Amino acid sequence: MQPPLENVSSVLVFTLSGLNETLENRFVFFSLTALFYPLMVLCNVVVIFTIISQKTLHEPMYAFIFNLCINALYGTAGFYPKFMHDLLAEDHIISYVGCMIQIFVIYTSVLCDLTTLTVMAYDRYVAICRPLEYHSIMTNQRVLECILFCWLLPCFCMFVLIVLTARLTLCGSTIEKLYCEIWAVAKLSCFSTTVNNVFGYIVIVTYFAHAVLIYCSYIQLIRKCLKSIEVRQKFMQTCMPHLLSLFILLIALFFDVLYSRYGSKNVPQGVRNFMAMELLLIPPILNPFIYGLNLTTIRQEILRLFFKKQVRISE
Numbered sequence: 265m266q267p268p269l270e271n272v273s274s275v276l277v278f279t280l281s282g283l284n285e286t287l288e289n290r291f292v293f294f295s296l297t298a299l300f301y302p303l304m305v306l307c308n309v310v311v312i313f314t315i316i317s318q319k320t321l322h323e324p325m326y327a328f329i330f331n332l333c334i335n336a337l338y339g340t341a342g343f344y345p346k347f348m349h350d351l352l353a354e355d356h357i358i359s360y361v362g363c364m365i366q367i368f369v370i371y372t373s374v375l376c377d378l379t380t381l382t383v384m385a386y387d388r389y390v391a392i393c394r395p396l397e398y399h400s401i402m403t404n405q406r407v408l409e410c411i412l413f414c415w416l417l418p419c420f421c422m423f424v425l426i427v428l429t430a431r432l433t434l435c436g437s438t439i440e441k442l443y444c445e446i447w448a449v450a451k452l453s454c455f456s457t458t459v460n461n462v463f464g465y466i467v468i469v470t471y472f473a474h475a476v477l478i479y480c481s482y483i484q485l486i487r488k489c490l491k492s493i494e495v496r497q498k499f500m501q502t503c504m505p506h507l508l509s510l511f512i513l514l515i516a517l518f519f520d521v522l523y524s525r526y527g528s529k530n531v532p533q534g535v536r537n538f539m540a541m542e543l544l545l546i547p548p549i550l551n552p553f554i555y556g557l558n559l560t561t562i563r564q565e566i567l568r569l570f571f572k573k574q575v576r577i578s579e
Contacts, residue, residue: 275434275452278363280356282442282537294351300549301344307552308333310566314556318565324402325391325502326562328384329555331411332377332509336548339373342366343443343544350442363444364430368422371446374517374543375418375471381510382474383410388503389481392495393488421467422446428460442540478510505554512550516542 283290315321315330346366350356358366387410390401425446435454439445447464450457485503489496519539538545556562 275437276360277357277437278360278444278449279438280350280358280442280444281438281440282540283350283356290351294348297344297348297351300545301340301348304340304549305337307549307556308336311552311556311562314562314565314569317569321561321565324387324407325384327407327411328380328387329559329562331380331414332551332555335373335376335380335414336551339370339377340544340548342369342373347442358444363439363449364426366444367429367446367449368419368426370443370544371425372415372418372422374513375421375467376414377513377547378471378474379414379417381506381513382477383414384506385478385481385510386410388499388506389484391502392498393484417470421470424463425460425467428463432457432460442537482507501560505559508554509547509551513543513547516546519543 312330312333315326343366346358346362387402391398394401429446429449432450432453433455434449434452436452439448439452441448450460482503485499489499519542556566
């Protein structure tokens with residue numbers, strides 16, 4: 265039964281209740297975040313600068329790693345400054361427009377990560393299974409098209425979801441999370457959210473298709489590895505970091521879905537907060553380490569740049 269319209273009011277401000285039960289430790293969390301966020305930014309900026317400055321890294325695979333690092337800076341910028349402000353503030357509120365912007369930034373970043381990792385799987389398939397055709401397939405134009413695809417598809421999906429959400433009349437203003445989340449806002453609707461749910465499932469199916477493409481690529485890669493020791497070595501060097509990044513992202517997404525669907529109040533607030541933050545905590549800091557340490561070319565260039573600058577300073 266629909267509520268009477270006189271009980272419906274337009275929501276201009278949302279309250280984020282995720283920190284309500286952990287305020288006694290807020291200065292500890294603020295200190296940890298103030299250390300973590302600049303470190304995460306520094307790690308990604310180092311990889312970005314290394315790839316830009318070294319011509320030997322101007323290859324498709326490194327362009328996609330560059331895109332992952334840029335995306336990490338973009339996505340975390342939608343969360344950490346606001347989160348640090350909330351840790352010191354008495355009231356944890358966000359405007360309706362600010363909430364929609366935060367949803368767009370955080371979730372386009374997550375979807376962009378998935379799309380980028382899918383494109384990287386295709387790049388590795390071409391490099392290992394069709395090496396003679398690699399440079400004719402992965403041209404500069406094709407790489408640019410892939411990077412644009414990595415951004416445009418997530419932006420389109422989230423734009424439509426936000427438009428569908430903005431049309432809803434809301435009967436509440438409290439979001440039980442550390443940041444704004446699209447389904448948390450939709451749950452506050454006074455009326456049916458069927459259209460939102462249908463389009464949400466379309467997005468899920470679209471990204472499930474991404475997972476199928478990654479699976480097919482790696483089936484072909486593994487078959488190729490079984491036939492050649494040289495290919496096996498190349499697979500271990502360039503594909504294992506990609507698989508590790510994908511695994512970390514999928515685990516983080518799993519926790520986020522668990523929180524969104526089954527985040528019961530019976531679960532301690534600290535556990536729920538960790539589940540909510542993992543998407544913005546683990547992949548952005550681990551990806552630059554995974555690629556910076558595991559890929560010999562990037563590691564050598566970072567060390568060369570660092571020690572070269574140290575020598576210049578000492579001179």
